[in-house]
Amino acid sequence: MEPEQATMTRLDARDIEILKILSREGRISKADLAARINLSASPAWERLKRLEAAGVITCYRAEVAxxxxxxxxxxxxxxxxxxxxxxxxxxxxxxxxxxxxxxxxxxxxxxxxxxxxxxxxxxxxxxxxxxxxxxxxxxxxxxxxxxVTKTLKSGASLPFDVLLGPDRP
Missing domain, CATH: 3.30.70.920 (Lrp/AsnC effector binding domain/regulation of amino acid metabolism (RAM) domain)
Structure with missing residues (x-):
């Protein structure tokens, strides 16, 4: 079996910030997300739709106790x-x-x-x-x-800084 081949999507600093925020706070409102990445609602929404269309954001979930x-x-x-x-x-x-x-x-x-x-x-x-x-x-x-006898860590956000390296935004 061959490993999955993925098409890499080019991301800028704001895209990465969107991903960081959503990986921790999936229910954040679009208005709050826009404010957190220092954009108005419309361009933030367009970025979010582009990330979803590119398959970078694949779903939204709730973590259930x-x-x-x-x-x-x-x-x-x-x-x-x-x-x-x-x-x-x-x-x-x-x-x-x-x-x-x-x-x-x-x-x-x-x-x-x-x-x-x-x-x-x-x-x-x-x-x-x-x-x-x-x-x-x-x-x-x-x-x-x-x-599993004890859960120590689960559902943590992804380590974007490690994955993307120091050269990325």
Whole structure:
């Protein structure tokens, strides 16, 4: 499998500032965003629309304190497929994409094929999920389960200064 190839979008200092603000405060009003980047509302709105159209901003989300509304467990799973051909990867990825309890999934280079994040009600429901994936022909050779016991940091804004380097605005 090849890594995703992305078209790089040219950003100036104000675009980057918009991204920094939105990554921390996704519900900020357009008027407040414009004031924070020192632009009037119309040019700020145009920049925001351009970033969305270019696929730089892909969605807006709320971070939910799940522990306040439902019992749950978060589990990370590293797994290896039994075969390493394009069809096997597609089969697993199709099943993973369709499964609502799989909240994130990354293809890896190295010892494991995938890192999967599962959020489910309890360990029993997690095991039923894994048994179901095995029964449905996901092609999993082996998997390793890591139960999250404490969240230290989650949903942090992106490290734009590190990613863009000192030469960028």
């Amino acid at each position: 799940l522990k306040r509304i439902a019992p749950h467990v978060t589990i990370f799973v590293t797994l290896e497929l039994d075969r390493h051909d394009a069809g096997s990867f597609r089969t697993f990825e199709t099943l993973a994409e369709a499964e609502p309890q799989i909240t994130a999934c990354w293809a890896l280079g190295g010892g494991f094929d995938y890192l999967v994040q599962v959020v489910t009600r309890d360990i029993d429901s997690y095991q039923r999920l894994m048994d179901d994936l095995l029964d449905r022909g996901a092609g999993i050779a082996r998997y390793y389960t890591y139960v």
